Amino acid sequence: MTLPKPINFKVERYIGGLSEFKKIDNPIKLSANESALGPSPKAIQAIEKDKNKIFKYPESDSNSLREVLSKKFNIDPKRIICGSGSDQIFDLTCHLFLEPGDEVVVTEFGFIMHRIYASLYKAKIIIAKEKSFKASVDEILGKVTDKTKIVFIANPNNPTGTYLSKNEMLNLRKKLRSNILLVVDDAYFEFLNSEDFISGLDLFKNSNNVLITRTFSKIYGLAGLRLGWGYSSKEIINAMYQIKPPFNVNRTALVAGIEAIKDNEWTKRAIEHNTLWSKKIFSVLKKFNIKTNEPTANFFLMNFDETKINSDEAFERLAAEKLILRKMTQYKILNALRLTIGNKEVNEHFIKSVGSILK
Numbered sequence: 001m002t003l004p005k006p007i008n009f010k011v012e013r014y015i016g017g018l019s020e021f022k023k024i025d026n027p028i029k030l031s032a033n034e035s036a037l038g039p040s041p042k043a044i045q046a047i048e049k050d051k052n053k054i055f056k057y058p059e060s061d062s063n064s065l066r067e068v069l070s071k072k073f074n075i076d077p078k079r080i081i082c083g084s085g086s087d088q089i090f091d092l093t094c095h096l097f098l099e100p101g102d103e104v105v106v107t108e109f110g111f112i113m114h115r116i117y118a119s120l121y122k123a124k125i126i127i128a129k130e131k132s133f134k135a136s137v138d139e140i141l142g143k144v145t146d147k148t149k150i151v152f153i154a155n156p157n158n159p160t161g162t163y164l165s166k167n168e169m170l171n172l173r174k175k176l177r178s179n180i181l182l183v184v185d186d187a188y189f190e191f192l193n194s195e196d197f198i199s200g201l202d203l204f205k206n207s208n209n210v211l212i213t214r215t216f217s218k219i220y221g222l223a224g225l226r227l228g229w230g231y232s233s234k235e236i237i238n239a240m241y242q243i244k245p246p247f248n249v250n251r252t253a254l255v256a257g258i259e260a261i262k263d264n265e266w267t268k269r270a271i272e273h274n275t276l277w278s279k280k281i282f283s284v285l286k287k288f289n290i291k292t293n294e295p296t297a298n299f300f301l302m303n304f305d306e307t308k309i310n311s312d313e314a315f316e317r318l319a320a321e322k323l324i325l326r327k328m329t330q331y332k333i334l335n336a337l338r339l340t341i342g343n344k345e346v347n348e349h350f351i352k353s354v355g356s357i358l359k
């Protein structure tokens with residue numbers, strides 16, 4: 001019997017953060033950069049209120065959420081497209097721009113989904129070296145050829161936790177050919193408060209050749225609902241609507257997202273929590289000779305070269321304390337683990353555990 005034969009895409013699969021490990025009861029997941037405090041209670045209320053309507057389709061183009069986003073960020077709703085996670089925006093972007101043989105520049109340790117989607121559309125992935133786990137504008141520019149269509153950059157980047165300054169980003173856009181699309185992934189921008197940093201949206205909202213992505217999975221604590229959005233020129237966004245699946249954002253995500261965005265108090269609290277704990281954890285990591293990035297987001301990339309145990313052993317020993325971190329094997333970052341900042345109780349438990357493991 002001859003069976004239908006699917007195309008072999010030969011695309012690397014994304015390895016998500018582990019939720020469980022061996023037979024550990026009630027593991028504490030610190031492997032996916034999820035929110036420490038969870039979503040706004042107002043988002044939960046909105047979900048409760050809408051739950052009897054889930055037999056109805058959602059709005060096709062997320063108009064009500066776009067209106068709220070437009071007011072909050074002072075941007076044009078016609079230039080916004082919402083997606084099932086920012087993932088879907090990467091997918092639509094690659095679908096819209098890439099043909100086999102096109103080149104896409106990513107940075108060495110850049111967020112891996114960017115290159116996964118670009119490979120799905122058969123683009124050639126060109127890797128720009130980083131310097132001390134930080135993207136380099138010169139290296140990116142050095143990789144550009146006449147086949148380059150897109151440059152992806154997450155700022156700050158996951159998993160390195162480093163970022164390009166406002167001036168570096170401006171320089172990058174200025175020196176890139178104007179017909180190369182610069183995609184700036186703003187997933188963690190809310191956590192970073194530094195004088196030399198500005199979000200992709202604030203920096204490029206008037207540019208026609210930049211596409212910015214944002215997510216509800218991090219500061220807004222709605223990772224499970226899959227909600228994100230993109231912002232670019234009218235031409236690009238209109239072309240994306242042309243290929244977007246109808247009803248791509250489910251109605252639960254829409255009602256929750258609207259309340260999450262409006263709840264400034266909750267967002268402020270989540271940022272304050274992260275600022276406080278990222279400082280504390282940073283100094284603990286330093287004390288134990290774990291090399292890491294400055295606090296910039298809700299996670300740390302931890303290197304174990306100068307500790308008495310290596311990252312594999314640290315992973316196992318922390319797992320024995322129920323703490324599941326992210327291995328960096330897929331990113332090919334040696335002797336390292338990534339830690340997501342949790343709630344107070346979890347962070348205290350981590351600090352105590354790391355202390356007893358490395359003492």
Ligand SMILES: Cc1ncc(COP(=O)(O)O)c(C=O)c1O
Nearest residue numbers: 085086087154158187215217228
């Ligand atoms: C840099 C970066 N961009 C995007 C995402 C994913 O966002 P979403 O859940 O909206 O698809 C993540 C999630 O880990 C991320 O680290």
